[in-house]
Amino acid sequence: MKRQQKFSRTVGAVVLTALALSGCSAGAGENGNEGASGGSADAILSVGSTVVPQSWDPADIGDANYKPYAQAAYDSLILREPDGEYVPMLAESWEFSDENRTITLDLRDDVTFSDGEPFDADAVVANFEHFSAGTGPLSTQLDGFESAEAIDEFTVEATFVNAIPDLVYNLSDAAGRMASPASLGDESLATVPVGTGPYVMDEASTVQGSTYVLTPRDGYWNPELQEFDAVEFRIFEDEAALINALRSGQVDAGNLTSPDNVLSAREAGLSILNPEAHISWFGLILFDRTGEMVPELADPRVREALAWAIDRETLAEVTLGIDNGTIDTQIFNEGSTAWSEGLADRYHYDVDKAKELMAEAGVDGFTLTMPVSALFSQGMLTGVQNNLAEIGVEVVWEDVPSQAFIGDMLSGNFATSVMVIGAVPTDWFVVQSYLAESAAWNPLGTTDEELQSLIDAIPAQSEEERVESFRQINEFVVENNWFQPWFWAEENFAVNEEAVNVELQLQQNVPSIYNYSPVS
Amino acid sequence: MLTFLAKRVASGLVLVVLIPSLAFILMRAGSADVARQILGQTATVEQVAAKTADLGLDRPLIEQYLTWAGAALRGDLGVSWFTNESVAHAMATRVPATLSLVIVTTIVAAVVAVALGLAAAYFRGWLDKVLQVLSVAGFALPGFWLALMLVIWLAINVPIFPATGYVPIGEDLGGWVRSIVLPVTALAVGAVTATAQQVRGAVMDVLQQDWVRTLRARGISTTSLVFKHVLRSAGVTGLTVLGLQFIGLLGGAVFVERIFAIPGMGQVLVSSTAQGDLPLVLGVVLVTTLIVVIVNIVIDLGVGFFNPKARLS
Numbered sequence: 001m002k003r004q005q006k007f008s009r010t011v012g013a014v015v016l017t018a019l020a021l022s023g024c025s026a027g028a029g030e031n032g033n034e035g036a037s038g039g040s041a042d043a044i045l046s047v048g049s050t051v052v053p054q055s056w057d058p059a060d061i062g063d064a065n066y067k068p069y070a071q072a073a074y075d076s077l078i079l080r081e082p083d084g085e086y087v088p089m090l091a092e093s094w095e096f097s098d099e100n101r102t103i104t105l106d107l108r109d110d111v112t113f114s115d116g117e118p119f120d121a122d123a124v125v126a127n128f129e130h131f132s133a134g135t136g137p138l139s140t141q142l143d144g145f146e147s148a149e150a151i152d153e154f155t156v157e158a159t160f161v162n163a164i165p166d167l168v169y170n171l172s173d174a175a176g177r178m179a180s181p182a183s184l185g186d187e188s189l190a191t192v193p194v195g196t197g198p199y200v201m202d203e204a205s206t207v208q209g210s211t212y213v214l215t216p217r218d219g220y221w222n223p224e225l226q227e228f229d230a231v232e233f234r235i236f237e238d239e240a241a242l243i244n245a246l247r248s249g250q251v252d253a254g255n256l257t258s259p260d261n262v263l264s265a266r267e268a269g270l271s272i273l274n275p276e277a278h279i280s281w282f283g284l285i286l287f288d289r290t291g292e293m294v295p296e297l298a299d300p301r302v303r304e305a306l307a308w309a310i311d312r313e314t315l316a317e318v319t320l321g322i323d324n325g326t327i328d329t330q331i332f333n334e335g336s337t338a339w340s341e342g343l344a345d346r347y348h349y350d351v352d353k354a355k356e357l358m359a360e361a362g363v364d365g366f367t368l369t370m371p372v373s374a375l376f377s378q379g380m381l382t383g384v385q386n387n388l389a390e391i392g393v394e395v396v397w398e399d400v401p402s403q404a405f406i407g408d409m410l411s412g413n414f415a416t417s418v419m420v421i422g423a424v425p426t427d428w429f430v431v432q433s434y435l436a437e438s439a440a441w442n443p444l445g446t447t448d449e450e451l452q453s454l455i456d457a458i459p460a461q462s463e464e465e466r467v468e469s470f471r472q473i474n475e476f477v478v479e480n481n482w483f484q485p486w487f488w489a490e491e492n493f494a495v496n497e498e499a500v501n502v503e504l505q506l507q508q509n510v511p512s513i514y515n516y517s518p519v520s
Numbered sequence: 521m522l523t524f525l526a527k528r529v530a531s532g533l534v535l536v537v538l539i540p541s542l543a544f545i546l547m548r549a550g551s552a553d554v555a556r557q558i559l560g561q562t563a564t565v566e567q568v569a570a571k572t573a574d575l576g577l578d579r580p581l582i583e584q585y586l587t588w589a590g591a592a593l594r595g596d597l598g599v600s601w602f603t604n605e606s607v608a609h610a611m612a613t614r615v616p617a618t619l620s621l622v623i624v625t626t627i628v629a630a631v632v633a634v635a636l637g638l639a640a641a642y643f644r645g646w647l648d649k650v651l652q653v654l655s656v657a658g659f660a661l662p663g664f665w666l667a668l669m670l671v672i673w674l675a676i677n678v679p680i681f682p683a684t685g686y687v688p689i690g691e692d693l694g695g696w697v698r699s700i701v702l703p704v705t706a707l708a709v710g711a712v713t714a715t716a717q718q719v720r721g722a723v724m725d726v727l728q729q730d731w732v733r734t735l736r737a738r739g740i741s742t743t744s745l746v747f748k749h750v751l752r753s754a755g756v757t758g759l760t761v762l763g764l765q766f767i768g769l770l771g772g773a774v775f776v777e778r779i780f781a782i783p784g785m786g787q788v789l790v791s792s793t794a795q796g797d798l799p800l801v802l803g804v805v806l807v808t809t810l811i812v813v814i815v816n817i818v819i820d821l822g823v824g825f826f827n828p829k830a831r832l833s
Contacts, residue, residue, distance in 0.1 A: 052602065052603055052791075053603070054558060054602050054603060054604065055603075055604050062560060063560070135559065135563075135567045135570050135571055135574075136559075137558075137559050137560035137563060139567065140564070187604075190604030191603075191604055191605055207613050207783050208603055208605040208609070208610065208613070209600075209603050209605065209610065209783065209788060209791075210613075210781075210783030210787075211685075211783070234684075234685070234781065235781070236684070236781050237778055237781070237787055237790065237791055238778045238779065238781070240668070240779065241683075241684050241778065241779055241780065241781040242781075244671050244672075244675065244676065244683040244684055244779075245683055245684040245685075245781065247676050247683070248671075248675050248676045248679060248682070248683035248684075249679075250682060250683055250684055250685065268676075402794070404553050406553075406556055406557075407553025407556035407557075407568070408553070410556070410565075411565075438564070440563060440564050440565070443565075
């Protein structure tokens with residue numbers, strides 16, 4: 001009898017526990033904003049991400065997917081609207097002088113940092129000096145920084161050796177993010193942000209490298225930007241896990257790269273947003289335009305022959321499963337003023353044309369040794385190899401570990417390389433990163449008189465004049481085949497629109513944090 | 521017994537020194553351009569060189585190793601090159617998640633496997649046949665497939681458990697249980713089938729021994745015979761298998777942590793190895809080695825408890 005009672009009690013306890021647990025979990029799937037730490041009716045924005053912030057120091061925060069993290073904690077001097085328009089943020093106004101070499105910023109006078117320090121002109125000076133002295137991934141945003149000076153408590157003037165055409169963009173981005181001067185240089189800034197931004201890190205709920213939780217800051221100057229009770233970034237090493245979290249409602253939004261996951265998200269009722277202008281392109285980079293390593297490449301006809309030999313449509317299909325709509329031959333993307341519809345199909349698959357050009361140049365064939373890593377699909381590599389073989393160009397792939405791939409390629413060890421290049425926010429950034437003599441993506445330091453004179457003129461030019469210069473530069477690159485984009489990658493941003501509203505941001509692969517709002 | 525323990529601890533310490541050293545050599549042998557990885561595609565050659573120097577990667581390998589080992593001896597495991605988080609802090613947050621999975625899975629495996637193995641060996645007949653079939657099925661089902669199926673069935677189609685994430689036990693007990701049910705189930709199937717087979721075999725061996733027949737002839741109760749005598753004798757095998765399962769699960773947790781986005785050591789080891797985040801990799805390897813060594817010592821002590829003869833060897 002005693003044993004039976006004990007048994008009944010045990011069974012009862014198990015049933016009660018099971019009921020309690022299932023009761024706890026009943027809301028798990030119903031509440032899209034459940035968050036990592038249990039169900040809640042609060043408006044929590046949960047963003048799924050596949051990247052881990054390397055640092056929260058404004059001088060070291062990366063680009064692209066890292067932007068929303070930074071924006072949650074740091075205001076920038078200037079705000080970039082979803083359509084690309086610049087509006088005041090910490091700076092109420094800005095003005096250029098001295099051939100665009102000096103910028104004067106009038107600052108808000110009602111802002112404080114999360115550590116209680118006041119935001120003023122001295123804080124901006126300290127941040128500019130800290131940023132330009134750093135080695136962060138975007139430190140070139142203040143290239144040629146000469147000095148900054150507080151004219152009065154809320155006015156600051158910064159001077160550069162040469163004008164930076166991107167400066168307004170840069171001040172809406174990494175270079176414009178302001179951290180408390182007291183925190184600059186402190187090691188802890190790498191893991192805990194100290195900004196003027198709408199949210200502050202909830203250290204107790206944050207697991208570095210896994211979940212970052214930020215909560216609204218009391219006394220923030222612009223409560224309109226604090227639309228959520230908490231913002232949570234959840235890291236997914238594996239996109240399959242991200243799609244599961246999206247489908248089950250644990251996460252409200254996240255970008256997807258796998259076509260299967262996009263399909264799965266659609267079937268689960270999630271909205272898939274596609275930016276009007278694509279962010280990254282697949283193609284061939286010809287580093288050796290002077291024939292230093294492969295003499296045949298010095299002849300522009302040979303470089304052009306390579307462009308005609310590639311079957312872009314098929315490569316896009318085997319690589320990404322996308323249609324012909326993204327075929328393009330330009331390194332400037334559709335959102336840029338340099339982009340031209342007429343140049344988009346400048347080259348297409350025409351083997352006869354390619355062979356003619358090779359014959360004109362008197363070249364029978366040659367060998368191209370290119371680096372390759374797991375970054376690229378085998379289908380794409382085979383396609384490139386076969387296409388080029390048709391005109392007598394033998395491709396030899398040299399295996400390079402994924403981690404070393406970019407480093408090896410940019411060390412000048414290869415004459416050409418296939419590549420996918422992303423995140424090109426401004427035309428000047430494209431020029432500086434890919435075309436200038438000292439650009440990271442110009443490891444052999446190739447230069448051309450015509451191109452260089454166009455580049456040199458840009459800093460002192462007016463906006464209208466710059467547009468024309470960038471167009472001419474774009475035309476030069478396409479005609480001279482320094483870079484041969486084949487197609488732009490399809491970006492897909494999945495959103496649970498029952499939980500959040502979101503608007504994509506021009507030329508960004510993920511929306512800015514300001515572009516989200518709760519549905520209710 | 522003390523000598524036995526001292527020998528085990530000494531050999532364990534050798535492993536604790538050796539394995540992270542080996543990991544260091546392997547990581548640096550396949551050395552990639554970590555500075556470029558950290559700074560991104562657009563960094564200039566000068567910036568990459570400055571970062572390389574900053575990380576100490578321009579110094580001789582032996583100097584790099586001795587610097588790390590010296591600091592580790594003082595308890596300083598350094599800072600992650602990619603997240604700037606202290607490795608000690610990363611371990612403090614990651615170890616509980618992995619250990620939660622591995623310990624709970626081991627306990628589940630122990631209870632279920634011993635019950636199944638014992639029942640199959642004792643009753644034989646159809647029960648034994650069913651267990652054999654289930655064992656083959658359990659081995660054949662890939663763990664990652666099962667994990668994905670569990671997510672689709674019990675987190676997406678019928679939202680009973682969370683699809684991803686981990687809730688620390690100290691934060692919310694119910695949340696912790698819910699967050700580990702699916703991953704533990706995915707891990708436990710393989711562990712249960714492997715262990716149950718071993719327990720079954722060991723129990724059958726013991727049941728056929730003369731002393732068991734003698735005890736039966738003396739009229740000892742079945743409960744006492746099975747739980748007091750047979751299980752204790754067969755326990756050595758079960759414990760050894762469970763110990764090996766525990767160590768194996770530390771590796772097996774990698775795929776489960778990935779599928780369920782659980783911030784554990786397996787997840788961090790994979791991502792940090794791919795990136796070349798040396799301090800973090802060495803931290804995980806060191807902590808994992810320590811756990812394995814400790815578990816081995818505990819198993820040896822357990823085996824010694826069940827089988828006093830083992831202590832002599």
